[in-house]
Amino acid sequence: MTYAIVPATEDLIAEIEVWLDAEDAVYEVAEAAWAEAPFDSPKPTRGFRCNWNTVKKTWREDGVPLDVLVKEGATVGFLWGTDIVEIHPDHRGRSLGVMLSDHMLRRVSEEGFCILEIQIAPHTAEPFWLRQGFALLDDDIHFRNGLYAFKVIPRDLPLGAGPKVPVQIMFHDEQTVHLGGEPFSTFEGEGERLPDGSIQLPERVHGYSPLLRENTDNHIRIVVDGEEIYFGRSKYGQAHGTKRDPAGNHYIDRVLPG
Numbered sequence: 634m635t636y637a638i639v640p641a642t643e644d645l646i647a648e649i650e651v652w653l654d655a656e657d658a659v660y661e662v663a664e665a666a667w668a669e670a671p672f673d674s675p676k677p678t679r680g681f682r683c684n685w686n687t688v689k690k691t692w693r694e695d696g697v698p699l700d701v702l703v704k705e706g707a708t709v710g711f712l713w714g715t716d717i718v719e720i721h722p723d724h725r726g727r728s729l730g731v732m733l734s735d736h737m738l739r740r741v742s743e744e745g746f747c748i749l750e751i752q753i754a755p756h757t758a759e760p761f762w763l764r765q766g767f768a769l770l771d772d773d774i775h776f777r778n779g780l781y782a783f784k785v786i787p788r789d790l791p792l793g794a795g796p797k798v799p800v801q802i803m804f805h806d807e808q809t810v811h812l813g814g815e816p817f818s819t820f821e822g823e824g825e826r827l828p829d830g831s832i833q834l835p836e837r838v839h840g841y842s843p844l845l846r847e848n849t850d851n852h853i854r855i856v857v858d859g860e861e862i863y864f865g866r867s868k869y870g871q872a873h874g875t876k877r878d879p880a881g882n883h884y885i886d887r888v889l890p891g
Contacts, residue, residue: 636729638736641692641699641711648708649701650685656722657682678755681719688713698740702733712737715751734765738786746786747839748882753780774846788837790886792825800824800832801856802885804840804867810852817842824857824888831874832857832888840867840883849881855888862891 639645663677681688691697692713702710702720710720712733720729741749750770753762759769759780767782775781800823803816818840824832840851853867853875863873867883874889 635705636709636732637703638700638712638732639703641701645701645703645708646689646692646699649711652708652721653680653682653685653719656680659722678757680722681717684717688717700733700736702729715741715749730761731765734762738765738784742786742788745878746880746882747788747837747878747884748783748841748880749786750781750783750880752777753782756780768843770843774844776846783841783843785839785841788886790834790836792823792833792835795825795827795833797823798826798832798858800834800858800888801854802834802838803854803856804842804883805852805854806842806845807850807852816854817844827887830890834886834888838885848883851883853883853885855885857888862888 657680660677660679664679667674667676688697688699692699697714698712699714700712701708702712704724708721709724710718710729710733712718715737718730718733718737720733738749751762751767753759753767762782763769765784767784770777770781770783772781800820802820804818805814805816809815809817818838820834820836820838822835824834826832840853841848842851845851849868851867852865853870854864855862855870855873863870867875868877870885872889872891874885874887875883876885877883
């Protein structure tokens with residue numbers, strides 16, 4: 634069997650809509666039967682037909698990526714941005730969702746994400762996303778409407794043969810900076826000193842903590858060869874190499890001399 638993931642077209646969208654409509658019709662019948670029965674059985678789970686018009690609109694008007702999983706010319710699933718993975722009801726349980734999930738993770742890595750947050754819907758999809766390496770976000774901390782999860786997108790940065798120097802990168806939240814306390818993230822290792830004086834790190838170091846409601850005002854401390862060269866808000870540390878990924882999460886790949 635030959636599978637391919639291709640960009641959406643109007644013809645593929647029309648084909649997907651046929652099986653989404655059929656799935657939704659089955660749901661309507663099951664939901665009506667459930668409503669008239671004693672409430673001792675799980676409520677039927679609705680598919681993504683209810684979101685489909687939004688998917689089409691954002692693809693057509695806003696350029697949100699919509700990728701389609703095709704098996705021997707027939708649509709069997711789709712991926713909308715990083716928010717919806719859907720598989721044709723007749724093709725579920727065959728690890729096809731893994732193909733779309735892997736495609737999504739490759740794309741966000743190429744786009745420079747270091748952290749990916751997703752909403753898990755319906756809730757029955759939780760085991761699938763946990764198997765893909767996501768971890769749940771604590772709703773008592775984040776106060777979001779729904780079930781959310783995150784995954785670190787690692788990025789190795791191979792070093793060359795240049796001289797090595799010890800580097801420490803520590804991220805602090807606002808509270809530990811002002812009241813004292815340990816950083817929530819620490820990198821200790823060796824970087825490569827490049828001819829321009831910058832220090833290439835062996836991996837991307839991110840400043841994200843799932844235990845913080847907001848990660849936009851975190852502080853970073855950079856120590857090179859025992860000397861502190863910067864300690865302040867990461868968003869003001871661009872001269873020393875701090876950057877943000879497309880979601881606004883702070884990271885550093887290379888320490889700049891400033």
